[in-house]
Amino acid sequence: MDILIREYGRIIWQKRLAAFFILLGITGAIGLDILTPLIYKNIANGLAQPFTPEIRTMLIENLMWLGGIFIVVWLCWRLVEFSVIPLLAGGMKMLDKRCFNVLLKQRYSFFESNFSGSMVKQAGRFVKSFETIIDWLLFQLFSNLLSITLAFVVFWYQQPEFALYFLAWAVIFISWSVGFSIWKLKFDKRVAEWDSKIGGAFSDSISNIFIVKSFALEREEQSKVNHFADETFLKRRTAWTMMFISFAVQGILAFSIELILIYLMIGKWESGAFEIGVFVLFQAILIKLIHSLWDFGRNFQRFFSALADASEMAEVFRNTELDVDENQTAAHRINSGHIRFEQLNFNYLGASGQSGGLFKGFNLDIKAGEKVALVGHSGSGKTSLTKLLFRFIEPQNGKISIDGNDVQDFTLESLRTQISLIPQQPELFHRSIRDNIALGKNISDEKILDVLNKAGALEFVEAMPNKLDTMVGERGVKLSGGEKQRVAIARAFLDDAKVVVLDEATSALDSITEQAIQQALFKLIEGKTSIVIAHRLSTILRMDRIIVLDHGEIIEQGTHQELLQKQGRYYLMWQHQSGEFIGS
Numbered sequence: 001m002d003i004l005i006r007e008y009g010r011i012i013w014q015k016r017l018a019a020f021f022i023l024l025g026i027t028g029a030i031g032l033d034i035l036t037p038l039i040y041k042n043i044a045n046g047l048a049q050p051f052t053p054e055i056r057t058m059l060i061e062n063l064m065w066l067g068g069i070f071i072v073v074w075l076c077w078r079l080v081e082f083s084v085i086p087l088l089a090g091g092m093k094m095l096d097k098r099c100f101n102v103l104l105k106q107r108y109s110f111f112e113s114n115f116s117g118s119m120v121k122q123a124g125r126f127v128k129s130f131e132t133i134i135d136w137l138l139f140q141l142f143s144n145l146l147s148i149t150l151a152f153v154v155f156w157y158q159q160p161e162f163a164l165y166f167l168a169w170a171v172i173f174i175s176w177s178v179g180f181s182i183w184k185l186k187f188d189k190r191v192a193e194w195d196s197k198i199g200g201a202f203s204d205s206i207s208n209i210f211i212v213k214s215f216a217l218e219r220e221e222q223s224k225v226n227h228f229a230d231e232t233f234l235k236r237r238t239a240w241t242m243m244f245i246s247f248a249v250q251g252i253l254a255f256s257i258e259l260i261l262i263y264l265m266i267g268k269w270e271s272g273a274f275e276i277g278v279f280v281l282f283q284a285i286l287i288k289l290i291h292s293l294w295d296f297g298r299n300f301q302r303f304f305s306a307l308a309d310a311s312e313m314a315e316v317f318r319n320t321e322l323d324v325d326e327n328q329t330a331a332h333r334i335n336s337g338h339i340r341f342e343q344l345n346f347n348y349l350g351a352s353g354q355s356g357g358l359f360k361g362f363n364l365d366i367k368a369g370e371k372v373a374l375v376g377h378s379g380s381g382k383t384s385l386t387k388l389l390f391r392f393i394e395p396q397n398g399k400i401s402i403d404g405n406d407v408q409d410f411t412l413e414s415l416r417t418q419i420s421l422i423p424q425q426p427e428l429f430h431r432s433i434r435d436n437i438a439l440g441k442n443i444s445d446e447k448i449l450d451v452l453n454k455a456g457a458l459e460f461v462e463a464m465p466n467k468l469d470t471m472v473g474e475r476g477v478k479l480s481g482g483e484k485q486r487v488a489i490a491r492a493f494l495d496d497a498k499v500v501v502l503d504e505a506t507s508a509l510d511s512i513t514e515q516a517i518q519q520a521l522f523k524l525i526e527g528k529t530s531i532v533i534a535h536r537l538s539t540i541l542r543m544d545r546i547i548v549l550d551h552g553e554i555i556e557q558g559t560h561q562e563l564l565q566k567q568g569r570y571y572l573m574w575q576h577q578s579g580e581f582i583g584s
Helices: 002-014 016-047 053-104 108-112 116-158 160-207 209-214 218-270 276-318 382-390 412-417 433-438 445-454 458-462 481-495 511-525 560-566 569-580
Strands: 339-347 357-366 371-375 397-402 419-422 499-503 529-533 545-550 553-558
Touching: 002 016, 002 053, 002 116, 002 276, 016 053, 016 116, 016 276, 053 116, 053 276, 116 160, 116 276, 160 209, 160 218, 160 276, 209 218, 218 276, 339 382, 357 382, 357 397, 357 553, 371 382, 382 419, 382 499, 382 529, 412 419, 419 481, 433 445, 433 481, 445 458, 445 481, 445 511, 481 511, 499 511, 545 560, 545 569, 553 560, 553 569, 560 569
Parallel strands: 371 529, 371 545, 419 499, 499 529
Antiparallel strands: 339 357, 339 397, 545 553
16 A cells, blocks of 8 residues: 555646646535525525515525536536546556556566566556546545535525434435445455456467467466366456455345435424425435435445555565665676686575576686687576576676776666677567667667678578568567577677677577578677577587586686586586587
8 A cells, every 4th residue: 555655646646737726626626516596495495485576586586596506516527527637547657657667677687587478468557547536535435525615505594403413414424435435445456466467368379379289278368267267256256256245235225314304304394494495405405415326335345446556566666675786886897808707606595595506616717809608408597697697687696897997887778888788589579670680779770781681681681571570479479589589690690789798599490501600600709708508519519618607607618629528517517518519
């Protein structure tokens, strides 16, 4: 709740002028609406008497007052509508930006543990809940409290006894609506949680549709989604049943006040102390209030459902482990690319983890311009080293420096923009080839064509109907693996960074395509500090040094020939893969 108050409150404060005009318009419209039955009372009492010129004049005067009130009420609601746009629509725009900003600041590990589909749903509900909650606060809570207060004042001046009955009824009605909805909130939260789960299941299956189709997993994936849908239905059925119970009680309360007040009016009429106009006055106000409070009760359920919907994204806002720059960071320049890992300790479970330790006192010095390969079995720490270099994860102890500057002292943007990364499976945006290479920079087509040529990608791009404007599809599905790799290499040529990281950049390709990609990669890393992770040892024969890792420790290092002569771990790996050799 504190997150919602902080985030939504910030929007209201920034849009306070619009909020003030909304409150002003509602106050004017509701106030006049409640006072209008006083005119109906005068008209009813006048019509109950025989005709006289004086009574006719009084009726016409009240009619003119009624017309004037209608005009002012109409203007008040137009003021409200005019002010709602900047407050609600403008506020939702700001929250869309804010949610995306908060998600972008999360660490890489956060996205490894959460479904993208669930995150999108949670952000969307957080934004939508702002509209629901603020709408309820203004048009339900404020409007109804104002209506009840004014109605009580009018009733008190007309019939104090009736006013007290009405006040007691209003307290009971609101107490039931609020209390029951608060108790029901836990059921609404369960609905929101399972709604996120089914969104995650959809996203997981659709984003991996190639695997689903290739392995004929439609039935299994459908079964999984069916399970989530069934569970969501059960949670939603329970929540809705609770909501309908609340509606039933509210309906009984609404009818009860009507019957009680009419019974009291009959008693006053029997004693001769009751005017027909008072009946019209009470009925007109009661009809308005009962309808308004009925909506209040129904919408109170929506209010708490909106709180539940927003609660998941609120927890993301609460996360303090973010990818943000500390005060001491600066945009340091990488001039040569000398990288040092010094006494590095890293445990995936954190400093207090009893297991999961990977690096303990790890040291590695990579000279400027040196081409270093990291090899080893899965889990040896190859990719973890590159994640530490990019600061996707942080070590518990030790230091990583580039050109003598601790990577902790770099701003994240300056660090990551000065290191080129080509992963095993390059991810592409569902945008044009031009956009996927430029990545938001203002780059001329001549420059883009030049880097495509260097990456060996110009031929296939020129063969496409829309050339640079060709849309690559979600995650680049319209391109082959080799074509995606060439686009990623073209990006790296455009960056021209001093440090290049190749994370198994050719392992997913066939041997012929791999040879062609290797030629582009060798051009790319020429004269640069390069860290190459490879399972295929045939791709690293030209490296200046090969580092053999095992459970976070360097067990061998040297050139290809030096390591073969040692006949150690690398020699065994080479013997196992020698059939894959494609030449140096």
